[in-house]
Amino acid sequence: MSIIEQRQLLDRREISAIELTRSYLERIEEHSGLEAFLHVNNACEAAAAKAQARIDSGESLAFTGIPVGLKDNLCTFDMPTTCASKMLKGYIPPYDATVVAKLRSQDAVFLGKLNMDEFAMGATTTTSYYKKTRNPFDPNRVPGGSSGGSAAAVSAGLCSAALGSDTGGSIRQPASFCGITGMRPTYGMVSRYGCVAFASSLDQVGPLGLSAKDCAQLLAAVAGADGHDQTSQHSTGLFAERSSAGMADDFMNSRYEQFPEKAPEIHLGVVKELLGESVEPETRQAVLNAAEWYRNAGCQVSEISIPILEHAVPAYYLISSAEASANLSRFDGVRYGHRINKPSSYEDLVEKSRAEGFGWEVKRRILLGSYALCSGYYDDYYIKATRLANALRSEYSRLFETYDAILSPASPMAAFAFDAVPEDPAQLYLADICTVGAALAGLPSLSTPCGLTSDGLPIGLMMTGSRWSDSKILCLADAFERSFKRPAPKINAS
Amino acid sequence: MSYGNDIKKLAELSKIHFTLEELKEMEKDMASIMTLMDSIKTADIPQLQEIPLPDGMKNLREDAAEVKSSPKASDSQEEDSPPQTFTIPRIVE
Amino acid sequence: MKYEAVIGLEIHAELETATKAFCSCLNAFGDERNTNVCPVCLGLPGALPVLNRKAVELAISAGMMLGCSISRSTRWDRKNYFYPDLTKAYQISQLYAPLCLGGGLEINSRFIRLNRIHLEEDAGKLIHEKGVTIMDYNRAGVPLIEIVTEPDLRSPDDAVEFVEKVRQTLVYGGICDGKMEQGSLRVDANISVMPEGSKIYGTRSEIKNINSFRFIKKALAHEIERQMDLVSEGGRVVQETRRYDENSGETFSMRTKEDAHDYRYFPDPDIPSLLILEEEIGRIRAGLTEAPASRFSRYTSALGLSPRDASAILSRRRTADFFDAAVSAGANPKNAANSIKGEIQRLLNESGDETQPISMPIQDFVKALALAQENKITQEGLKIALSAMYSEKIGIGEVAKKYSLYVSEDNAAIKEAVESVIASDPASVAKYKNGNEKVLSFLLGQCMKKLRGKALPQTIGEELKKALER
Known part of the structure; x- marks a missing residue:
């Protein structure tokens, strides 16, 4: 059931908010083996009751009474926010993230906090200190990451939609692994206030849902410049000063909704470098089939080349790790978070609390980041990486003068098995090749399902647009989704 | 390329305690990671000017004290909770 | 080395x-x-x-x-x-x-x-x-x-x-x-x-x-x-x-x-x-106050103050601003400086409050200075006037009346004060008559105290001398 359909049922009183919430809570319980939730909200039903009162008085908004999930790096003052780390075990923030506050002000129902890779560092959700989330399509496989809990929950019908965060692919890749739609918006579209920082210049909070339409609804509800986040901006053109309902309409009603008629005006580019040897054949084929679908629908589809993508992965890891090394320094056991017993000195307190609180991947990134910033290495690594990000941004700008959107796989492969997670960190990092480019350039980018492997695993088509063209790519995805049957995991009965 | 000494120094800079085994393990990992990162050192990337938004100072924050409203409207929250205390073992300066 | x-x-x-x-x-x-x-x-x-x-x-x-x-x-x-x-x-x-x-x-x-x-x-x-x-x-x-x-x-x-x-x-x-x-x-x-x-x-x-x-x-x-x-x-x-x-x-x-x-x-x-x-740069520059260094050069060159006097005035921004305003309103720089570094600073020190502006309308201050310059009130009278204007927040006209500051043309009061001082201190009078010039200023001071600024020192001095000669 889509969010719009749920809204109609609620507003027509065909179902109550409490019934709707309870049905999700039951499913969460039923599928607890998926290990998607780190914390189930014990005040859900109270929130649903409050929503119902609002519906009854005729003042419901898009998300009133709609049960959603939140990635556990989004601060909630009434639920723990652990970032799936031992460092923040039991930590309850004194404030709501802006995106959370916006949904709360609509009386959305928060079902709980969703599992993730520790501090959003990873692409498998296996670095979580607490649990391993399973892919609803195959419990022996990873759901992707770092928003793996969010993707698995949406895919298995444990919530109607979820918020996640994407720094280098952390929404798009798990969305593709779990057969759902997930999007990172234009950098600055959504406030980062209250989203625990990993890489400040790359993090964006974004929606995961069963369709582009649902993602558009959720994005509209949380988007907007925020006085608490100076990197957030008023979107230009289409969304300037629109209400969130207006924005959702805009997302769907731009000229791109008149798809068959306007198709010939649409230019799509398929990235050559992202369909090469490192990509699994079935994935490559599914994406090419999707491109073919657009061509048959009347669009102009051609192959494009972005050679400097070759350096995108190292640039991404250098920039994100450098920023993360500073962003994670605040976790020192002094004011909050994990703290060792009986420290002998301040240094002892900090060094041991951090050693105990952080997992191995996080430590790796912190050291890598510190290294890239050390005097003597700063120019060779950090500065060089930012130069690449600039060049990439410039290259994309040039391409978007001709193309409306750029297509590629969301990942070189479909979900792999838990015991097949690459040991070698470099190899693991290279799998991010498809998604890091859009992140480095601050572009809106989404993944929507476009096929299944012979093992029955979802394949994601990734679509990237120019800055502030979020509505355009959502509509293009919506057009595809209307004709492509989204794969459903076996566990998903409804 | 040996990162041995570097790892120890980085661990100190990052204030994370590592056992000897952990340092060795990390050294191995970093060697692999740095092989990937090093590719950017020799990459030929053009240097482009980054132009900040020409907004001036108008989007900066007004210098006005915010009326502190607790986000929690719940009754369970005490109205005036005492200010927090932060202590650590005595620092010798 | x-x-x-x-x-x-x-x-x-x-x-x-x-x-x-x-x-x-x-x-x-x-x-x-x-x-x-x-x-x-x-x-x-x-x-x-x-x-x-x-x-x-x-x-x-x-x-x-x-x-x-x-x-x-x-x-x-x-x-x-x-x-x-x-x-x-x-x-x-x-x-x-x-x-x-x-x-x-x-x-x-x-x-x-x-x-x-x-x-x-x-x-x-x-x-x-x-x-x-x-x-x-x-x-x-x-x-x-x-x-x-x-x-x-x-x-x-x-x-x-x-x-x-x-x-x-x-x-x-x-x-x-x-x-x-x-x-x-x-x-x-x-x-x-x-x-x-x-x-x-x-x-x-x-x-x-x-x-x-x-x-x-x-x-x-x-x-x-x-x-x-x-x-x-x-x-x-x-x-x-x-x-x-x-x-x-x-x-x-x-x-x-x-x-x-x-x-x-x-x-x-x-x-x-x-x-x-x-x-934005222009707006900030336009709103700047003149730096002390620049004021110092202006005071010592164009306005002819001594470096010591200039520094005294500059010790507080309020007094410097007050001085500038007084000069703009026509006050004689040297006279304004004297009063500010003297009586005004004393009043500010006493009040202890470093944040309040000087509570005296510039027009009144300038007028008071003018009156003293024209010998319509004495220096002592000026001090009284400034103190009263500051503490009581009344204008110069009211102050002059209240404390009878105007120098009286009436020599009778002066003569009376002089007689009374001479009568009460025959010892000093004797000293003077014996050739001790210094005691004259002491006697003059006593007369001035009695007259409380109502007469100019020169006039009192003349009357005193006359009386002593007798």
Whole structure:
């Protein structure tokens, strides 16, 4: 059931908010083996009751009474926010993230906090200190990451939609692994206030849902410049000063909704470098089939080349790790978070609390980041990486003068098995090749399902647009989704 | 390329305690990671000017004290909770 | 071999904003611990800095008043290090593209150059008690400007005078309240020695967080002596941070690991780089108050005041502004200066309140001065008038009437006073008659007291002499 359909049922009183919430809570319980939730909200039903009162008085908004999930790096003052780390075990923030506050002000129902890779560092959700989330399509496989809990929950019908965060692919890749739609918006579209920082210049909070339409609804509800986040901006053109309902309409009603008629005006580019040897054949084929679908629908589809993508992965890891090394320094056991017993000195307190609180991947990134910033290495690594990000941004700008959107796989492969997670960190990092480019350039980018492997695993088509063209790519995805049957995991009965 | 000494120094800079085994393990990992990162050192990337938004100072924050409203409207929250205390073992300066 | 000292200073001044640099917490001194804090300045997960416009404007004002060039494109960087008073384990500062460059001030007819002024945030306070250290984060995030000089200073006296001048300039501009005892202004000094006349600087040591003029002088003097003794015996100065101990009067090495101080500066991605518009620069410049140095030249050259008088007036911005207003309104500069440095300063000192404006309409002040100049009231009368106008907040007309200040043409009163003084003090009269001239001024003083400013001293003197001759 889509969010719009749920809204109609609620507003027509065909179902109550409490019934709707309870049905999700039951499913969460039923599928607890998926290990998607780190914390189930014990005040859900109270929130649903409050929503119902609002519906009854005729003042419901898009998300009133709609049960959603939140990635556990989004601060909630009434639920723990652990970032799936031992460092923040039991930590309850004194404030709501802006995106959370916006949904709360609509009386959305928060079902709980969703599992993730520790501090959003990873692409498998296996670095979580607490649990391993399973892919609803195959419990022996990873759901992707770092928003793996969010993707698995949406895919298995444990919530109607979820918020996640994407720094280098952390929404798009798990969305593709779990057969759902997930999007990172234009950098600055959504406030980062209250989203625990990993890489400040790359993090964006974004929606995961069963369709582009649902993602558009959720994005509209949380988007907007925020006085608490100076990197957030008023979107230009289409969304300037629109209400969130207006924005959702805009997302769907731009000229791109008149798809068959306007198709010939649409230019799509398929990235050559992202369909090469490192990509699994079935994935490559599914994406090419999707491109073919657009061509048959009347669009102009051609192959494009972005050679400097070759350096995108190292640039991404250098920039994100450098920023993360500073962003994670605040976790020192002094004011909050994990703290060792009986420290002998301040240094002892900090060094041991951090050693105990952080997992191995996080430590790796912190050291890598510190290294890239050390005097003597700063120019060779950090500065060089930012130069690449600039060049990439410039290259994309040039391409978007001709193309409306750029297509590629969301990942070189479909979900792999838990015991097949690459040991070698470099190899693991290279799998991010498809998604890091859009992140480095601050572009809106989404993944929507476009096929299944012979093992029955979802394949994601990734679509990237120019800055502030979020509505355009959502509509293009919506057009595809209307004709492509989204794969459903076996566990998903409804 | 040996990162041995570097790892120890980085661990100190990052204030994370590592056992000897952990340092060795990390050294191995970093060697692999740095092989990937090093590719950017020799990459030929053009240097482009980054132009900040020409907004001036108008989007900066007004210098006005915010009326502190607790986000929690719940009754369970005490109205005036005492200010927090932060202590650590005595620092010798 | 003779050595000379080379000193560079880093002055940290807390800005007079209502709120902190990156959050809306109050920028206040003396509140209960940890009551002016929020997720941002506490460095809680997910919190983000939001730059305060007024802080930027005040920093630009400081740069303009100290002769710097203002960077049109400026950026903030993270300075990474761990210390319990630093909540994020990085300080938001400016390394690569500071707000202000160059500039300087003249002291002892030598020009001391500035390297830069940049805007950064302050850290919290540490309170050491038995076995624990307690953190108070009220000060964490307060906006600071750091004023860095070139190593142009040559003595502790230079340093003191320079800091005094900078402090005065900042207080004038409403940029910093200059209260060193509250930590509003703190000084770090870099000191080295080199053979006299050499062009190569020696290795320098650093003394941090000096918060009084007395300590600036003592600490620097001691350190210079220590270094000179060391090098003249063939030793080498070690680059290190030293601490000044008030009790022993000596500096001690803090033995910090030099290696660990790689601050790994990089541009703060949470704060967009700032492009300052020309009209914003123009607006700030138009709103600047005239710096003390510039006023001093004007007072001593165009207005003919002595340097001492000029300095006295400049000691408070209020008195300088008052003086300027009086002169603009037609007062004689020298007379205005005398009254301000005398009676007005006395009244301000007595009131103890350094924040209230001088509660006397300029027109009344100027009129009072004119009356004295025209001998319509005496100097004593003028003093009474100023005091009354200030404390009672009434105009000159009312004051003159109330205290009968107008010099009376009536010699009868004078004669009466003179007779009464002579009659009550025959001993002094006898002395005078015996040739003691000095006792005349004593007798004159007694008469003036009696007459309470109602007559001019000359007139009283004439009558007194006449009476004594009889």
